Amino acid sequence: MLSPATTFSSSSSSSSPSRAHARAPTRFAVVASARAARFRPARAMAASDDPRGGRSVAVVGAGVSGLAAAYRLRKRGVQVTVFEAADRAGGKIRTNSEGGFIWDEGANTMTESELEASRLIDDLGLQGKQQYPNSQHKRYIVKDGAPTLIPSDPIALMKSTVLSTKSKLKLFLEPFLYEKSSRRTSGKVSDEHLMLQVSLNATLEKRQVVDYLIDPFVAGTSGGDPESLSIRHAFPALWNLENKYGSVIAGAILSKLSTKGDSVKTGGASPGKGRNKRVSFSFHGGMQSLIDALHNEVGDGNVKLGTEVLSLACCCDGVSSSGGWSISVDSKDAKGKDLRKNQSFDAVIMTAPLSNVQRMKFTKGGVPFVLDFLPKVDYLPLSLMVTAFKKEDVKKPLEGFGALIPYKEQQKHGLKTLGTLFSSMMFPDRAPNDQYLYTSFIGGSHNRDLAGAPTAILKQLVTSDLRKLLGNNKDGLAVGNVIASGSKAADLVISYLESCTDQDN
Structure with a gap:
């Protein structure tokens, strides 16, 4: 039975806004x-x-x-x-360290999506301290009880098993079927919930998109759920895509193509210019x-x-x-x-x-x-648990950023965490060479009470989920817009x- 002997952060509670x-x-x-x-x-x-x-x-x-x-x-x-x-x-934002481990108890990464963030980093002379995750485009979603790689582009999505064939077709047809005239003629866009047109026509195929792409993304970043979040205020980047292109899906594809074109033009430009504003990063030392x-x-x-x-x-x-x-x-x-x-x-x-x-x-x-x-504003309770395991005790170590667990999967397979960041996979210096470090999140809109559970209970829940997802079989050892x-x-x-x-x- 896997149950971490030592846990570094116990259960550090934080809050995330969820209302309109x-x-x-x-x-x-x-x-x-x-x-x-x-x-x-x-x-x-x-x-x-x-x-x-x-x-x-x-x-x-x-x-x-x-x-x-x-x-x-x-x-x-x-x-x-x-x-x-x-x-x-x-x-x-708070970084802690102990016994060769480094972990963040709040935001673990940020991006330079805002110009002010890039300027601030340059002004503070922090460019040299920026630390980019290894394999950060490898992100997982739990499907049928097992981690499945999230597709990072349209071709990968077509090959992925995250969505059914019908759901994929619906998703790709959305940009062409989307009726945006009514939103354009009035001169303003209403502040709808995050699911937008997907939730308005909750067919089985569209529901899959919500359950396995939108819901875990929202829960993993804010602790909320799509029904209660405002896309305009919680995720302005998605709102801008919807407003500009008439569809989040079409906007994401066209924006990605535009970004690739810009990167080709700028090449490996100097700090402040040509940097990928959507890439997540941290700093050496957290x-x-x-x-x-x-x-x-x-x-x-x-x-x-x-x-x-x-x-x-x-x-x-x-x-x-x-x-x-x-x-x-x-x-x-x-x-x-x-x-x-x-x-x-x-x-x-x-x-x-x-x-x-x-x-x-x-x-x-x-x-x-x-x-x-x-x-x-409804501030949702969210606790995190930081655990470490010897590498030899992890049967299925996954390279990448982390894994999100849809609420539907939590219900079907008895999982309790919102997701887990593979902290030492992202940043190898966050743990000793013979250890893996993980940061798991519990609580949010669906499991408010769990966020305030005793440390021993949280420890047990996190250990159980990690055992199911990573195959750990032995005791373990025991972080833009606001700028x-x-x-x-x-x-x-x-x-x-x-x-x-x-x-x-």
Whole structure:
């Protein structure tokens, strides 16, 4: 019987948004300007010798979005203070190491799909630390209780056993049968759920596409299910394909061909140009390397850890450029005594989770300001378990990125995990030479209660699933868009403060 003797991460719980206005990152960026009659996007700036007059900006939340915003502001000479309620920066990104193993407890990889992400990596000098997974295009889906290679192109899809012959034909005909005229004539595209036209006509063939391609993808990346996720907010790249080409399938194919053409033109171009923006990567030492670099550039003295924002007061009349924000924060001294104080700023960038924001008190001109415009987000519970096994004890080691388990397969074969990343297969330096390291995820919309189960139970469930999928037969031994969000928020604040300076002059 396989049951890991040692488990490194026990069960680290994280959250993922799932409702209509939820986006893949778990931190929600709200930018607030002092002049705004309501809380709207703003901008920040200044150094003492800058024409913008030494303006100051508060960033609430020291996750990657908040740190990216603070870094951009600092780079433009703005006085920035970052408030973080936790005792560490990084939010959901955290890397740990022990006994020769390295693992991430949050995001394991990222892409450069956003221009701001590429610029940030270049600015921080992290190009040399980027680490690309081995065989990252080898990804698996569990079908009939066994891992099956996910097809990476149309030809491979035709040969694959993931879908039936009828399902494949339906899938390939979709771009030609898709009725997009009604979506075009109105001038806007409705914000439908992720399954789009597939779910609207839930024939058996189309249902297979949902069950074995869409559902595991959604569950594996956000913990959600297609019925409750908004494609526009959770997966903007897919939304753009749908909006541009009238079909996700047609868009994926045409976009892939376009990407190949661009790569041929640019060849092996230098960093920032010609890099494959869709390729996943991490950093040597884990994703924490990005957080550490940002934290270092923003400055330790500008990041106030263990400091909770209690209230924000907008001191403005909605007309003049004067005024600002008064922020009440709570921290503790060396003896653990609460220290409450108020600080004033010209603008605020909010990157804290919505659940935290909704606990804060907001006032405008001394009158309570109700945040009724904020979307309701269901943060799904998700736990991860990191386990390691001696190579000799794994009968079927799979090379590649990882394996996703569709909910239908969980029901049919008693599997409990959403999926598993082959951590040491992706990055060999994450484990000793004689070990395999795996990162498994449990919980999400279908198994909320399991996410909070005791460590011993999670350990048993993960071990059982890995035994079925990989053939382990002995005891085992015992991580883009948010960067872009923070950077764009910083740009908005800078523009706002510049406009204030122009009006004051």
